[in-house]
Amino acid sequence: MINKESVKIVEDTSVMDAFSIDCVVFGFDNGILEVLLVQHGEGISEGKWALPGGWIKKTESADNAAHRLLGELTGLDNIYLEQLKAFGEPDRFPLRRVITIGYYALLKREDFNVKAGFTASDAKWYKINDIPNLIYDHNEILAFSIKQLRNRVRQAPVGFNLLPEKFTLLQLMHLYEEILGIEMDKSNFRRKILHMKLLLALNEKQQDVSHRAAKLYKFDSKIYEKLTQKGFNFEF
Amino acid sequence: MINKESVKIVEDTSVMDAFSIDCVVFGFDNGILEVLLVQHGEGISEGKWALPGGWIKKTESADNAAHRLLGELTGLDNIYLEQLKAFGEPDRFPLRRVITIGYYALLKREDFNVKAGFTASDAKWYKINDIPNLIYDHNEILAFSIKQLRNRVRQAPVGFNLLPEKFTLLQLMHLYEEILGIEMDKSNFRRKILHMKLLLALNEKQQDVSHRAAKLYKFDSKIYEKLTQKGFNFEF
DNA sequence: TCAAAAGTGTTATGATTACACCCATGA
DNA sequence: TCATGGGTGTAATCATAACACTTTTGA
Numbered sequence: 001m002i003n004k005e006s007v008k009i010v011e012d013t014s015v016m017d018a019f020s021i022d023c024v025v026f027g028f029d030n031g032i033l034e035v036l037l038v039q040h041g042e043g044i045s046e047g048k049w050a051l052p053g054g055w056i057k058k059t060e061s062a063d064n065a066a067h068r069l070l071g072e073l074t075g076l077d078n079i080y081l082e083q084l085k086a087f088g089e090p091d092r093f094p095l096r097r098v099i100t101i102g103y104y105a106l107l108k109r110e111d112f113n114v115k116a117g118f119t120a121s122d123a124k125w126y127k128i129n130d131i132p133n134l135i136y137d138h139n140e141i142l143a144f145s146i147k148q149l150r151n152r153v154r155q156a157p158v159g160f161n162l163l164p165e166k167f168t169l170l171q172l173m174h175l176y177e178e179i180l181g182i183e184m185d186k187s188n189f190r191r192k193i194l195h196m197k198l199l200l201a202l203n204e205k206q207q208d209v210s211h212r213a214a215k216l217y218k219f220d221s222k223i224y225e226k227l228t229q230k231g232f233n234f235e236f
Numbered sequence: 237m238i239n240k241e242s243v244k245i246v247e248d249t250s251v252m253d254a255f256s257i258d259c260v261v262f263g264f265d266n267g268i269l270e271v272l273l274v275q276h277g278e279g280i281s282e283g284k285w286a287l288p289g290g291w292i293k294k295t296e297s298a299d300n301a302a303h304r305l306l307g308e309l310t311g312l313d314n315i316y317l318e319q320l321k322a323f324g325e326p327d328r329f330p331l332r333r334v335i336t337i338g339y340y341a342l343l344k345r346e347d348f349n350v351k352a353g354f355t356a357s358d359a360k361w362y363k364i365n366d367i368p369n370l371i372y373d374h375n376e377i378l379a380f381s382i383k384q385l386r387n388r389v390r391q392a393p394v395g396f397n398l399l400p401e402k403f404t405l406l407q408l409m410h411l412y413e414e415i416l417g418i419e420m421d422k423s424n425f426r427r428k429i430l431h432m433k434l435l436l437a438l439n440e441k442q443q444d445v446s447h448r449a450a451k452l453y454k455f456d457s458k459i460y461e462k463l464t465q466k467g468f469n470f471e472f
Numbered sequence: 473t474c475a476a477a478a479g480t481g482t483t484a485t486g487a488t489t490a491c492a493c494c495c496a497t498g499a
Numbered sequence: 500t501c502a503t504g505g506g507t508g509t510a511a512t513c514a515t516a517a518c519a520c521t522t523t524t525g526a
Binding site: 473474475476477478479480481482483484485486487488489490491492493494495496497498499 | 513522526
């Protein structure tokens with residue numbers, strides 16, 4: 001009883017509806033860690049807030065799908081992205097069985113402000129401690145992503161993806177404080193981070209600040225490569 | 237052109253063929269870290285070695301599917317299991333698009349030897365450094381699982397799942413040495429692990445060893461709970 | 473001259489490393 | 500008695516935490 005038509009339907013359905021991507025996009029602005037949420041415009045969850053996401057195309061990998069979807073949302077194409085895991089509760093999606101692959105992304109707010117804005121008209125940044133009720137299991141995915149970010153940030157210098165190219169040591173410290181939810185000692189942080197020799201000191205200072213201008217640093221990925229080879233960690 | 241029949245096919249196909257589970261099962265025997273592989277008995281990859289796995293049923297979560305599949309293979313129902321991530325390259329599976337969710341499991345070899353054996357007739361333990369070519373992307377999944385295990389073992393006491401209930405400090409140290417691929421100092425390991433107060437010293441000693449019998453310890457999960465609350469780590 | 477952040481220095485404490493050494497036991 | 504692993508002790512070094520303090524700069 002299977003004709004060509006039904007076989008075609010089989011393929012489309014299994015590809016288009018069965019796997020989805022959901023993405024937790026982190027940004028860091030004014031010392032605050034935020035997440036980019038979108039408002040659902042159609043269907044049963046109209047008006048509710050959700051993680052940005054979409055369907056995986058038949059010919060693309062999950063990673064590529066996540067990059068594509070984020071590109072469509074933000075206009076950026078070199079976003080730092082890592083898979084969290086698959087979320088596969090049978091009833092997580094009300095209409096049918098959909099397994100979603102969660103990702104988290106780290107982006108520089110300055111880049112986002114330049115590139116997006118008009119494309120992402122239904123998107124809004126929410127403070128990490130001020131997240132509304134999200135559709136489906138998106139609150140769970142978000143909670144998992146924060147746990148994961150806290151872990152990763154202490155093992156590898158992924159946090160740099162949230163900062164501008166050039167940053168001060170105090171900005172970096174505030175980033176760690178905000179992500180990990182702890183307070184740090186300026187002097188000790190300085191000694192520790194400089195001792196790692198992961199930062200490139202620039203011959204530049206902050207401009208237009210109403211206090212003593214701080215030296216600017218830059219994250220040197222070549223130095224990082226060398227350090228990851230022989231293993232290191234970022235405990236604070 | 238869609239009749240009932242084709243809709244039914246749609247559902248079955250999307251559920252039964254689209255998501256799979258693959259599991260890296262670790263065991264620790266005689267100081268050697270091993271992985272349980274199975275031989276494919278049918279289809280195009282007959283005779284080749286593979287990670288144990290299978291399909292997710294429509295009504296079960298991914299985690300449950302992994303537990304069920306491992307139960308069928310080993311006869312054990314309380315195996316320590318963690319999801320690795322989803323593997324979603326479009327061409328990873330030759331016949332059609334299948335996204336697999338990778339898991340890793342840690343089990344006590346003594347339990348396995350008692351319970352399995354006859355059910356797992358096509359299964360074989362392979363040393364970590366002696367893995368054959370596996371089907372599809374299973375070598376990649378395996379490599380990822382080892383990376384993940386090395387990470388996890390330094391953050392949480394998951395390694396205990398590979399040891400017998402009662403173990404000596406040296407056995408525990410050898411487990412870490414084998415997983416992390418490093419050499420450790422007996423005396424320093426002792427001080428460090430005992431200082432964590434994670435182990436319960438038993439009033440028992442090894443039996444039937446041809447050297448001075450060592451004190452046996454046991455991992456106390458109640459103490460672990462307390463420690464995870466306030467955060468700790470296992471760096472060596 | 474004051475606030476605000478940049479940046480330096482100091483000291484006590486504890487962890488880590490690299491050892492040397494003695495102990496108990498079965499073969 | 501010897502090999503094998505069990506178990507203790509120690510001294511040098513290094514990292515960390517908690518401070519106090521000085522510097523620079525715009526408002």
